Amino acid sequence: MISPAPVIEPALAIxxxxxxxxxxxVDGLELTVRRGExxxxxxxxxxxxTTTLRMVAGLLRPDAGTxxxxxxxxLAEPVAAxxxxxxxxxxxxxxxxxxxxxYLEFVAGLWGIDAGVAQARAHELIGWLGLGAHATxxxxxxxxxxxxxxxxxxxxxxxxxxxxxxxxxxGLDAGSxxxxxxxxxERVAQGGTVIMxxxxxxxxxxxxxxxxxxxxGRLIAQGTLAELRDQAxxxxxxxxxxxxxxxxxxxxxx
Amino acid sequence: MSHPGTxxxxxxxxxxxxxxxxxxxxxxxxxxRTRSVAIICLIVLVSxxxxxxxxxxxxxxxxxPDKATLVTIxxxxxxxWSLMVSQALEAVTRAFYTRADLDxxxxxxxxxxxxxxxxxxxxALSITGMAVLLAAPAINVLALRGGSHWLAAYGAVVGLGxxxxxxxxxxxxxxxxxxxxxxxxxxxxxxxxxxxxxFVIGVQIAAILSADTRLTSTLVSRFALLxxxxxxxVAPDIDSVVWWPARAILGDPGALxxxxxxxxxxxxxxxxxxxxxxxxxVIVATxxxxxxxxxxxxAHTFRQMPPKRMLRRKEWLLLRRDxxxxxxxxxxxxxxxPPALLLWRGFGNRSEAATLIVPVLVMAAGQLxxxxxxxxxxGEDAPDLIxxxxxxxxxxxxxxxxxxxxxxxxxxxxxxxxxxxxxxWPAFIAAIGxxxxxxxxxxxxxxxxxxxxxxHFRRRQTSSRIATIAEALSSxxxxxxxxxxxxxxxxxxxxxxxxxxxxxxxxxxxxRGAAAA
Numbered sequence: 001m002i003s004p005a006p007v008i009e010p011a012l013a014i015x016x017x018x019x020x021x022x023x024x025x026v027d028g029l030e031l032t033v034r035r036g037e038x039x040x041x042x043x044x045x046x047x048x049x050t051t052t053l054r055m056v057a058g059l060l061r062p063d064a065g066t067x068x069x070x071x072x073x074x075l076a077e078p079v080a081a082x083x084x085x086x087x088x089x090x091x092x093x094x095x096x097x098x099x100x101x102x103y104l105e106f107v108a109g110l111w112g113i114d115a116g117v118a119q120a121r122a123h124e125l126i127g128w129l130g131l132g133a134h135a136t137x138x139x140x141x142x143x144x145x146x147x148x149x150x151x152x153x154x155x156x157x158x159x160x161x162x163x164x165x166x167x168x169x170x171g172l173d174a175g176s177x178x179x180x181x182x183x184x185x186e187r188v189a190q191g192g193t194v195i196m197x198x199x200x201x202x203x204x205x206x207x208x209x210x211x212x213x214x215x216x217g218r219l220i221a222q223g224t225l226a227e228l229r230d231q232a233x234x235x236x237x238x239x240x241x242x243x244x245x246x247x248x249x250x251x252x253x254x
Numbered sequence: 255m256s257h258p259g260t261x262x263x264x265x266x267x268x269x270x271x272x273x274x275x276x277x278x279x280x281x282x283x284x285x286x287r288t289r290s291v292a293i294i295c296l297i298v299l300v301s302x303x304x305x306x307x308x309x310x311x312x313x314x315x316x317x318x319p320d321k322a323t324l325v326t327i328x329x330x331x332x333x334x335w336s337l338m339v340s341q342a343l344e345a346v347t348r349a350f351y352t353r354a355d356l357d358x359x360x361x362x363x364x365x366x367x368x369x370x371x372x373x374x375x376x377x378a379l380s381i382t383g384m385a386v387l388l389a390a391p392a393i394n395v396l397a398l399r400g401g402s403h404w405l406a407a408y409g410a411v412v413g414l415g416x417x418x419x420x421x422x423x424x425x426x427x428x429x430x431x432x433x434x435x436x437x438x439x440x441x442x443x444x445x446x447x448x449x450x451x452x453f454v455i456g457v458q459i460a461a462i463l464s465a466d467t468r469l470t471s472t473l474v475s476r477f478a479l480l481x482x483x484x485x486x487x488v489a490p491d492i493d494s495v496v497w498w499p500a501r502a503i504l505g506d507p508g509a510l511x512x513x514x515x516x517x518x519x520x521x522x523x524x525x526x527x528x529x530x531x532x533x534x535x536v537i538v539a540t541x542x543x544x545x546x547x548x549x550x551x552x553a554h555t556f557r558q559m560p561p562k563r564m565l566r567r568k569e570w571l572l573l574r575r576d577x578x579x580x581x582x583x584x585x586x587x588x589x590x591x592p593p594a595l596l597l598w599r600g601f602g603n604r605s606e607a608a609t610l611i612v613p614v615l616v617m618a619a620g621q622l623x624x625x626x627x628x629x630x631x632x633g634e635d636a637p638d639l640i641x642x643x644x645x646x647x648x649x650x651x652x653x654x655x656x657x658x659x660x661x662x663x664x665x666x667x668x669x670x671x672x673x674x675x676x677x678x679w680p681a682f683i684a685a686i687g688x689x690x691x692x693x694x695x696x697x698x699x700x701x702x703x704x705x706x707x708x709x710h711f712r713r714r715q716t717s718s719r720i721a722t723i724a725e726a727l728s729s730x731x732x733x734x735x736x737x738x739x740x741x742x743x744x745x746x747x748x749x750x751x752x753x754x755x756x757x758x759x760x761x762x763x764x765x766r767g768a769a770a771a
Contacts (some may be wrong), residue, residue: 057638057641057642058641058642059638059641059642079644079645079646080644082642082643082644083644085642086642087638087639087642089638093635093636093637093638093639094635094636095568095572095635095636096635096708097571097572097575097576098568098571098572099554101554102554102571105554105556105557106564106568107639107643108556109557109558109559109560109561109563109564110561110564110565110639110640110643110644110645111561111643111644112560112561112644114558115555115556115557115558116556118556119555119556122556136554138575154639
């Protein structure tokens, strides 16, 4: 007898998500991100990208809709859902008076990671991200790029299966940006899922498996770069052309 | 219209910024609050005048002051002056280390000396203005009841304010040059707080140490020592120059002109002398902040502990590592020095001294807990990290409350234990009172929690005036409750009930209470 194939839950499934701040910021959003995928969310300023991701990370409560993270209802079981998610914003969330190593110990403790495992992983991440020289130095003296790398190490130290990043490359120099991108690609290669918002279209073009375009709180297009080009029409050759064409089309329809 | 780059132009720029800053501080950014603020200011003004009437009204008839009067007025003036120096020193230190628009100013093709001259003058003006504002009710009441000669006190206050600003400038620059930019930031804050408290605490300590038991038992009357026979015996003769400030306050034209002129001259001299090098000091201060980052111990072994304990540990570690915050929060413990001394003095006879210090302990605990609770709850530098961690929200709050109460227990245990050695009942009441006041202050901070940077600690009061006032009133109520309970008085129920009513009203007024309603 052939047993039925196991159902693989997507890394993230959003259904009918709504959030209003005076006006709808997210308006009935539907979005599915598969496991092991690098998904980039694009959209003009105020499109609802950050609001959406903050709701997924548990930082905002939606007005309506459901969020499933690896099949776990993030609104009904927030603690279980948060256990497999890491959130990084454009402003590094670190403490000035802790060293990177102490910060990683703290984050690992919050996620309940075994101290021995966390320590080994922390040292590995410190080396991987080139933070060795700063490991025992208070974070207050670190540059923006180094602080962002510390935050990234914090996000990875508890080995999350879903990493959500909101404009993580803002303010980073070319070298740091490349390092961060390398780490994220490596995570995806190992089976992790990455969802990232960015205004740097080149990054989305090069790194994303799939790209979602969001405008006025709704997903207006989604797919690989080639699929998006087809959707945008003949004139669109680069992602920039495609993105602008899709957003203009949506604005005209509205 | 003033020409760009001139002193007048800078002065206009600074005054506009200062006005907007003040307005934002008073209205917390809400335009609709302007009318409410005006009404509150009016109420405060009237209340201050009524208070002044009850406190200083009876001194209005002084015409020919005797030595005791001169000593008392000089004492009050000295206390005010020390507070002005303290405030001015804080303002000057802030000017050294706050970046704000300094990058723009220092990179512009205008003489930095001009802008710093204006800033120093503005600082002196704000210190003097605040002193005039605070002294106004007393002066007005005295003038109304005793005659217009009392209005000369305004001039005396201006003289005191300008001289205090000049002394603060000289002190800050001297510290910068002697102990260096890195240490000055912390030391200047501590010195400012110590100067501010020194006179009040000094008088209390002197009173306690004196053999006069009348003074010891009337600790509440801080200036009793000034009118004591011992103080009058060592004070200079009545025609001494030492009494010029007091005479200026009383309306002596010569003393007033001399004091006013002396204040202005030293201030102008300080500005001219220090403004030139101020830009260099500011640049050095920036360099000091960026150079040689601090390091923790190199070998670091991760420790296994539950998330709640990890959160508590983080709070204590951050607090321990920030000497500026420690100095800001623990400075309130300075006021415990006199009661501690009183306790030590009263150890032998087990007098009512133990009962006297209970309310002081409780009051200090409430105030300290309020500051610590703000740091732990609102001053969280990584709120997103904590909010996205797989921990229940109530566990996070619990951990933060435990961190605050733990610090309070640590700070106050020695005092309570020492008290227990003298008398157990006041010690028991003190312990309960300290915990109650700390819990009440922490609860108020929880109701009014907001997201802020730890570095904004100094301005925490401006984020919610209601929380600040409620915190102070609650601490006073619990202090009174504990004081009366320690004295075995059933009247303790009255302030206790008031304390609960304050908490109830605060809850209603809090954003969370309003949302629940």
